[in-house]
Amino acid sequence: MRNSTYVKMALNMLLHSKLRSWLTIIGIVIGVGAVVGILSLGDAMEEQVQSRLAEMDLTKIAISPGYTRAMSNMPGPHGEGGNTAKDSELTDDDIDALQGVEGIQHIAGEISGSEEVDYAGENATLSITGVDPQVWKYMTTLETQSGRLLEPADKYVAVIGSDVASGIYDQDIGINQVIKIKGKSVRVVGILTEEGGFGDSSVYIPIDGAVSLIEDAEEGVFDTIMVKAQSEDLVDTVMEDITDKLMISRHIVREDDMDFSVTASKSMAESVTEMTSSMTLFLGAIAAVSLIVGAVGIANTMFTSVLEKTKEIGTMKAIGARNRDILMIFIFNSAMVGFVGGIFGVMLGAFISTLFPMLGMTMMRSEGDTGIFLSPRLMLFGLVLAVVIGVVSGAIPAYRASKLKPVDALRYE
Amino acid sequence: MALTEIIEIFKTKLNVSGILNSLDKAADFYGESDIYSEMDDPGETIKNNPYNGPGGAFVKNVDAGKLSGKKEVPLIKLTDVWKTYQMGESEFAALRGVNLEIYEGEFLVVLGPSGSGKSTLMNLLGCLDLPSKGTVFLNSSDISELDESELARIRGQMIGFIFQSFNLIPTLNTQENVLLPLEFLEEDARTAREKAAYLLEIVGLSDKKYNLPSQLSGGQRQRVAIARSLAVNPPVILADEPTGNLDSKTGNYILEFLYGLNKKEGKTIIIVTHDLELVKYATRIVYIRDGQIEKIEEYTQNKPEGMI
Numbered sequence: 250m251r252n253s254t255y256v257k258m259a260l261n262m263l264l265h266s267k268l269r270s271w272l273t274i275i276g277i278v279i280g281v282g283a284v285v286g287i288l289s290l291g292d293a294m295e296e297q298v299q300s301r302l303a304e305m306d307l308t309k310i311a312i313s314p315g316y317t318r319a320m321s322n323m324p325g326p327h328g329e330g331g332n333t334a335k336d337s338e339l340t341d342d343d344i345d346a347l348q349g350v351e352g353i354q355h356i357a358g359e360i361s362g363s364e365e366v367d368y369a370g371e372n373a374t375l376s377i378t379g380v381d382p383q384v385w386k387y388m389t390t391l392e393t394q395s396g397r398l399l400e401p402a403d404k405y406v407a408v409i410g411s412d413v414a415s416g417i418y419d420q421d422i423g424i425n426q427v428i429k430i431k432g433k434s435v436r437v438v439g440i441l442t443e444e445g446g447f448g449d450s451s452v453y454i455p456i457d458g459a460v461s462l463i464e465d466a467e468e469g470v471f472d473t474i475m476v477k478a479q480s481e482d483l484v485d486t487v488m489e490d491i492t493d494k495l496m497i498s499r500h501i502v503r504e505d506d507m508d509f510s511v512t513a514s515k516s517m518a519e520s521v522t523e524m525t526s527s528m529t530l531f532l533g534a535i536a537a538v539s540l541i542v543g544a545v546g547i548a549n550t551m552f553t554s555v556l557e558k559t560k561e562i563g564t565m566k567a568i569g570a571r572n573r574d575i576l577m578i579f580i581f582n583s584a585m586v587g588f589v590g591g592i593f594g595v596m597l598g599a600f601i602s603t604l605f606p607m608l609g610m611t612m613m614r615s616e617g618d619t620g621i622f623l624s625p626r627l628m629l630f631g632l633v634l635a636v637v638i639g640v641v642s643g644a645i646p647a648y649r650a651s652k653l654k655p656v657d658a659l660r661y662e
Numbered sequence: 663m664a665l666t667e668i669i670e671i672f673k674t675k676l677n678v679s680g681i682l683n684s685l686d687k688a689a690d691f692y693g694e695s696d697i698y699s700e701m702d703d704p705g706e707t708i709k710n711n712p713y714n715g716p717g718g719a720f721v722k723n724v725d726a727g728k729l730s731g732k733k734e735v736p737l738i739k740l741t742d743v744w745k746t747y748q749m750g751e752s753e754f755a756a757l758r759g760v761n762l763e764i765y766e767g768e769f770l771v772v773l774g775p776s777g778s779g780k781s782t783l784m785n786l787l788g789c790l791d792l793p794s795k796g797t798v799f800l801n802s803s804d805i806s807e808l809d810e811s812e813l814a815r816i817r818g819q820m821i822g823f824i825f826q827s828f829n830l831i832p833t834l835n836t837q838e839n840v841l842l843p844l845e846f847l848e849e850d851a852r853t854a855r856e857k858a859a860y861l862l863e864i865v866g867l868s869d870k871k872y873n874l875p876s877q878l879s880g881g882q883r884q885r886v887a888i889a890r891s892l893a894v895n896p897p898v899i900l901a902d903e904p905t906g907n908l909d910s911k912t913g914n915y916i917l918e919f920l921y922g923l924n925k926k927e928g929k930t931i932i933i934v935t936h937d938l939e940l941v942k943y944a945t946r947i948v949y950i951r952d953g954q955i956e957k958i959e960e961y962t963q964n965k966p967e968g969m970i
Contacts (some may be wrong), residue, residue, distance in 0.1 A: 565831070
């Protein structure tokens with residue numbers, strides 16, 4: 250018997266199959282739908298992370314006061330929580346100490362805080378970041394949609410995030426408009442392009458101006474020291490050098506006593522990527538359970554179907570069907586059940602993945618772009634998976650059918 | 663479709679390659695190819711016998727000489743055949759030492775009451791089952807020595823089955839049911855369709871090609887089953903109570919059709935039944951009782967009434 254005949258017979262069986270078969274297909278639809286949906290969510294998350302990483306400057310290293318076990322997001326083993334030595338500070342001295350480190354391209358201190366910002370009679374509390382206008386434009390990856398970034402001569406001027414410009418206040422803020430921070434007039438010189446994150450509602454001003462605008466801020470004391478390494482490859486060695494130098498300059502002997510932490514955006518990026526993929530794997534494993542249930546459903550239906558068709562099997566054997574023919578007809582049939590389930594499953598998966606953004610499950614900061622789509626690769630994967638499951642779960646019933654003795658099968662009522 | 667058109671189609675398309683191929687296949691196994699030559703030109707058959715009698719359509723005069731020549735070697739031979747079944751603790755012997763020889767061109771009726779072992783006998787004759795003891799020779803080869811796929815091949819090529827309950831595949835339409843044995847033999851699709859069309863023409867069901875068995879009457883279903891059994895042009899037709907589920911009029915039509923096949927095509931017909939009515943068609947009657955052959959009666963020639 251030719252393969253085309255197997256397909257024809259199996260299709261005929263499927264088309265004339267009872268409600269039971271269709272219910273079985275639903276099991277596969279749900280399983281494949283769940284797996285495909287979750288994998289597409291994972292794909293989308295990874296894509297978002299990747300695109301963000303691409304935007305990110307991976308040569309950046311941040312030094313902040315207080316020791317955080319930066320690599321793990323959990324509190325340290327000492328039980329005191331994340332930070333030790335809360336009153337430690339980063340100062341000009343630290344920057345001076347780091348000047349000699351090789352591989353550093355730029356270094357600058359930053360301060361930050363939240364202050365009330367007035368505009369056109371409205372009032373909002375926004376995060377203010379004081380940056381070094383000398384080097385900021387070289388260190389940042391932010392871009393303006395209009396206006397310019399901060400220049401060395403600037404003092405009471407601001408570059409604002411896109412949300413601040415339009416969204417937070419009823420009236421949009423344009424270039425050269427004046428906003429008031431703690432009563433001080435600050436002119437807007439640049440508006441950043443939307444990047445879908447925290448930065449969209451930030452205000453950047455030169456550090457000299459910021460010191461007087463942010464409460465508790467002091468001259469020469471920084472909340473963060475930003476370092477830009479010369480290349481991505483140097484990040485690790487630069488980090489080590491920074492740690493060593495600072496420990497010496499701050500007279501720290503034991504690592505446990507460290508009162509500052511050094512974090513590279515690169516290692517952060519790595520851990521985020523790792524987290525995303527392990528989460529996808531976990532969710533995928535849960536979805537796979539429903540797929541297994543679906544597979545058992547197919548096997549069950551196939552067993553019943555073989556029983557029901559015993560007499561037909563006997564007839565077919567009487568008129569010349571070999572065991573192999575019967576086996577193939579049933580295997581093709583269950584493969585088809587899987588295939589049909591796979592098609593609907595992929596559709597369900599596509600539908601599920603469009604639902605994620607609505608459920609607020611995008612995880613990431615973006616709102617505008619849903620970022621979720623079903624790649625052709627994933628669709629194919631879903632289909633192949635469903636067919637394989639069909640074949641595997643149909644194999645035993647089909648084998649049983651093929652081994653029926655013609656005389657017994659014919660006698661079966 | 664006008665009959666003349668059909669004739670033309672058969673003349674042009676059906677004559678040579680396809681049927682000959684399948685015949686050769688069957689013949690190879692059988693070891694005798696000339697015996698089938700009468701099927702070579704079915705178009706002519708129709709032309710010569712335009713449906714004036716139920717059995718007349720398919721049949722054609724055979725060369726009697728050839729058939730008589732075959733009489734020496736039995737087509738099927740059973741020697742001391744036993745078939746026992748395990749019934750819980752005890753054993754039950756359905757057949758107890760049956761010896762039987764069946765020759766080419768016979769119309770054999772196996773007659774016996776229910777429980778006599780005649781169904782078991784039929785299963786053995788049809789290679790559906792193997793004997794517990796003794797040997798069944800088909801074409802001088804022991805069927806116990808053949809493997810599963812070889813047996814399937816023999817069933818497919820040598821034996822056309824007709825069952826009491828028709829045993830059509832309920833999800834396949836008339837044409838597909840007739841095509842099925844040809845599919846198992848991997849017959850060329852076009853040739854197979856032409857053969858099916860031809861056979862359905864003969865059994866008078868050309869207009870029911872696309873009906874499912876459930877849409878047909880019992881007699882029509884049995885005619886589809888006959889067309890199916892003839893699809894591969896097997897030398898032996900094995901029928902198990904073919905008229906059991908039919909009214910007597912339809913039953914007679916079927917029997918006369920089989921009779922025609924036997925008379926004019928030289929097909930070996932074996933009917934297993936408990937119905938005494940059928941004996942009038944037989945060339946030989948095997949009475950079976952309690953798993954043993956009681957007696958065998960031979961009839962030289964008795965033509966039932968109503969035959970052409």
